Amino acid sequence: MTSTVVVREYAYLTTAPVTANTLDRAHICESAFRWLVELGQQFRRNGLPLFELDSHKLLRLDNYVGVLESPCGTVIEVLPKHTTEETSSAEARSLLKRLIKTSMQISVREADFANVQRFEMPIREWLITCFLSELEVLLKRGLQFDYQVREEEARFLRGQLNITKQLRESPGKAHVFNIRHDLFLPDRAENRLIKSALVAVCAATHDNDNWRLAHEMLSQLLQLPESSDPRADFKSWSTDRLLTHYRPIKLWCEFILNQHLPLAVSGGWHGISVLFPMERLFENYVAEQLRKAIGDKGAVRTQLATEHLCQHKGKGVFKLRPDIEVVIGDKRWIMDTKWKLLDVYNGGPTYGLSERDVYQMLAYGTRCLDSKGELVLIYPHWDLFPYTQLDAFHFSPTLRLNVLSVDLNIEVISLEQFVD
Template sequence: MSHLSVSEWGRVPVLDRPDDAGFTRTQANALITAARAHPLGGDEGTGILSDHYRHLTARQMVGMIAAPGCSLEILPKIDPAEGEDIETRSTVRQRLVRMLDVALGLNIGDGAAASMARQQDSLLDILIRIFADKLLTEARRGLPRMYLAQEQDLPALRGRLNVVRQFTAHAVRPDRLACRFDALSNDIPLLQVMKACVIALRRHARAGATIRKLDELRFVLADISDVGVSALPWGSVRIDRTNRRWETLYGLARLFLKRDWQATHRASDAGQGITLLFPMNDLFEAYVAALMRKAIRPLDLSVESQGGRLFCLIEEGGRGRFQTKPDLILRRRPKDGGKVVAIIDTKWKRLSPLVEDRKHGVSQSDVYQMMAYGQLYDCRELVLLYPHHAGLGETGLTLPYRVSNSVDRLHLRSLDVRLREPLILDQLSGMSTLWVTSNRVTEAFPA
C-alpha cells in the first residue's frame, strides 16, 4: 500500500509507474473518487483534492484520506519558508495532534503526543497507538460495570416474577419461574463501543507493537457483545463520575467511528482504510476557542462559539435576513449585564509582511464583516486573528486600527501555534485583559 505525506496546498506527482515519490494514475483516480464521496468533498471532490492530471493538489483540509491501495496524509502549513524534511513534518504532525487534542477535548496529553509524533508514523497511526495505549491501561485497572435488566427462567425466584410469561409459557411447569432482575455486568454500551473500535482499528493498524496491543484488547473484551458500527448504542452511553476516566477513550472512539464535525469517513471496503479529515479553518477556530475559555476564567467572562445569531436585515413582517454567526464572542456574565466585550474572527490564512503588502493581505470583505459585527453587537473591540509565521517577526503581530467615525477598534493579531499551550494562554489572557480594560474606560468616558 502506498502512503505519502503532503502539506496544505502542496502537490503530489502522478507518475506513469509505481514510485515512492508519487501515485500512479490508478491510485490518483481512487483518491479523487474517495474525495468525491466524502461529505467535505464539495464539488467533484475539489474541497479535498484537485486533479491536474500530472499532479494532485491538496486543499485546506488536514488529516488522512484513504483509498484502495493508497492513502495521503495532509499536514497543516502556514509558512512557505518551512522545509519539507522528515524532521519538520514530524514537528508539524506533533503540532496537529496537539491542536486536535485541545480542540476536541481528547485529553491525550502533550507528552504522549510529542513522543509518538517524533516517529515517522502517519497521523492515523499515532491516534490508533494513543487509543490502544490508553484503552489497555484503563482495562488493566478494571472494566466499568453497571446493573442491566435481565429476564431468565430459573428454578428459584430471583428478583421479581414475570407474571405474564409465568402463566403462559410456564403454565404447566411449576419447576420453572420467569424472573426479572438486575445483574451487574460488563456488557454495557460504553464497552460495546470500545470493542467495535478495537476491531475496526485492528484492520488498519500498521505498527507491530500497536497490532499486538489491539489483539490483547480483543482478548480482554472477549465477553463483550459484538455490535456492528451502524448498530452501536451511542445514545445509551453515559459518562459520569463512576467512569470519568473513560471519557477520553470515548472521544477517540467517536473520532474513529462516527461522523462528527471533522467528518470521519469509513468505507465499506475494509481495505480502503479510515479517512480522517478536518477543515483547517474550523480546527483553528475550535483550538482558539478551547484555549480562550481557559484564559478568561480569572476575568469572569464567557465565550460563545458560532453564537450571536443576530440578523443584519429585518423585513416588513419582522422576519430576519442574513443571520450572523461570529466565530467567538467574549461577553460578561449575565449577572454583569452580558455585554459583549470583544468579537474574534479566526482566519487560517497567511498574513503578508508589511514589506509585501501594506494591508497585510487582509480581505476587504473580512473588514466589512467585522464592522457589521461591531454595529449589530454594540462591540468596541473587533479582532481578526491569524496564525503567526516567521515572516511577521519574532513576536506576534499586533496592529490596532480605529474604525472611521466610531470608537470601535479593529485589531489584526497573530497567534503562534508553534508555542506550548501555557505560553499561548498567557497571550490570550493578556489580550482579553486589555479588551476588558478598554471597555471599562469607554463606558466611564463615552464619546
C-alpha cells in the same frame, strides 16, 4: 500492502510519475486516486470541497488535514501548511497534534511517549496510541457492568417465575420453568463501542508496540460483543456520574469508528480516516487559548449567532456568526480567525487583507457592538507576518479593528496579546 503518502494542505496528488514525493506534490496509485475522486464527489454533494480535480491524473487538495485510508491500503496523511517554504513533515505533524489536542480539549498522556521516534509517529498511529493509552487506564480501573434482564427456560427455578408464560405451556413441558432473572454483565453500549474500536485498531495498526498492546487488551474483552450499530450506541452513551472515567475514551472511539464530528469519512469502506477543516481547528485553538488566559475573569463564546445583518418584514435576515466573543466585565471584543498566510510585506498599504474580511468585521462591529468597541482579526504567525499586531484600522472614532498574529509554537498565549 500498505503505503503511506505524506503531504500538506493544497498539495497535488497525481498518478503520473514524479521524481520524488514532497509535501506539495506526491504520487499515488490508480486505485487510491479513483477512490479519492469518488470520495470527493460525495463531499461535494454535501457542500464540502475536499479537492479540485485538475485532470484525470491530477488533483489538488483543499484545506482539510488529518488522515485518509483507502481500501487498497494507501494511507494519505495531510498536514497543515503553516509556511510557504519547504518544511519537515515532523514539524508540521507536531503542529497538527498540538492543534488537535488543544482545540478538541483532549488530554493526552504525553508521559507515555518517552521515545522520541514514537512521539513523532504518523497521525494515524498517534491516534491509535492515544486510544490504547486511555483504554489501558480504563481497564485498570475496571469496566462498568450493568444488570440485564434475561428470560429463558430452565429445569430449575432461578430469579422470578414468569407465571403468565408458564400457564400457557403444554402439559408435556410441565417440568420446564419459564424464568426471568438479572445478570450482571459488561454488555452495554459504551463497552461494545470500545470493543469495536479495539478490533479496528488491531487490524489497522502497523506499529509493533501498538499491535502488541492492542491484542493484549483484546484478549481481556473476548467475551464482550462488538457494537452492531455504532451510531445508536453512541447516542446511548451514558453521562451518568458513575461513568465519569469513560469520558476521555469516548472521543478516541469516535475517531477510530469514523463517528467524529469534524469530518468522519463514512460509507462502505471503514478504514481509520479523520479529516479536520483547518479553519475550525485554528478557531477552536484560539478560543481555548483565550479561555486559559482569561480563566474566571470573563467568558469566551464561539459561533455567536444572536444578530442579523438586517431586518425584512419584521424578521432578521442574513444571520451574523462571528467566530469568538470575549467578555471581561463591561467590555466586549468580537474576533474572527483566518487560517491564511498573510504577507504583510508585499500586501501594500492594506497588508494583503481581504476586502471581504474587512467588510465582514464592519458588519460585526455595527450589529454586535453598536459601532462602539474593539474588533480583532487573528492570523497565524509566520515569516511574512512576524509582528504580534499591526497598527489599528479605524472604522470610526469609536470602532476600530486590530489585526493580530498567533504563534502556534507557543504553548500558552498571554491575554494581553488579544485585548488591551
